[in-house]
Amino acid sequence: MDRGNRILFVILGAVLLLAGLAVGLAGFGLIPAVDPATRLLPDQVRDRWHDWGTLAWIVAAAVGVLLAALGVLLARAQFVSGRGRPMPDLLLTDPALTGGHAAPPRSAAAGPDSAGGADSVAGAGSAGDAEPGPAAGPGRTRVRAAALVHGIERDLARHPKVRRVSVLLAGDAADPRVYARLELRAGADVPHVQAYVSESLARFTETTGLAPTDVDVVVQLTDRDQLRVR
Amino acid sequence: MRLVNRLLALLLGLVLLAGGLLLAVEAVLAAVGHPPWLVRFDTWLAPLQRTTLGDPIVPGIALAVAALGLLLLFVQLRPWAPRLLVIRRRSGAEPVHWSVYRRSVEREVCAAVDAVAGVTETTARLRGKRSRWRLTVSPRGRADSRPQVREVVAGQLDRIAAPLPVKLRVSMRRPRRVA
Incomplete structure (x- = not known):
């Protein structure tokens, strides 16, 4: 979004500069084609507006709605992370109940499913999370994406030099992407933390069957070094 | 600057939303023959x-708008310090x-150098451009502390896994000078 904002303001700045210069130069009589005595709202424009009658107001209303819609899109874009949609819940199959072999994990479809009822739900969320999911048939386990995020966050936070962790899982089961922000304590050795993160990712893959195709880790160094007390 | 841009863009979006809705409402009211709501x-x-292009206020406002546009262009087009810089990654298949975060590295380096006697x-x-770092450290101290400062900074960069x-x-x- 930062790049988009920058482009937007470059365009806006160029338009303001050119328009301001054009009107200013015309006002000083430096543009031969434009008479400085021209009115800001010439009679021809007013007459044309009246000629159009109600249609002119309808067009103005449509322009207003369009501007409002653009405003909503622009304001909403400021709150979007740009990392895609969070990963949906995960469906795992039990080989004993589904023909002797485990299917790779797949993403659960959004929305309720009437065929549910035999699923188990794994998650670390509130009790309200533990509702039958969209998975159908016996031997299927639905894993909340929030539980996966919580699990990897807890694992990363176990490192003594990691002060705070924030993880976002994006993509889907076939193309999982991990975005992590690690706040490290004073004196943290980053290569050591990198080794720990690799181990943590390996544990994540072993546990969930998800092999992240893209992992983006951002480190913030802090001078805070107080240890947690459990 | 990124935060300022986001706030400005949010403000612009809200202004567009409010102005667009006001325009739509006023236009509909005018189309059905009702008196205007807020804008007379x-x-x-x-x-x-009545006003012509040659009236002194018009070029004045126009040049102010042009100056605002120029300022906006200058602020947006000048090079910005990167928010994030790439660090070395472990040799591995992942x-x-x-x-x-660039600022956190600057803070760490300053704190480490300040610890030098x-x-x-x-x-x-x-x-730098992500993976090519350029670091300028300016401590206050005697010139003969320079090697020690360099050593401390090098140690910090190694600890941070800076791309060498x-x-x-x-x-x-x-x-x-102490008075």
């Missing part, structure tokens, strides 16, 4: 019909991209 057209229509008030300026080599410049400032 007759109060600004007549001045617009597709992991590592980066670090006789060196205070360090400032650090880290720039880092173009390092240590610019010692004179220590303050």
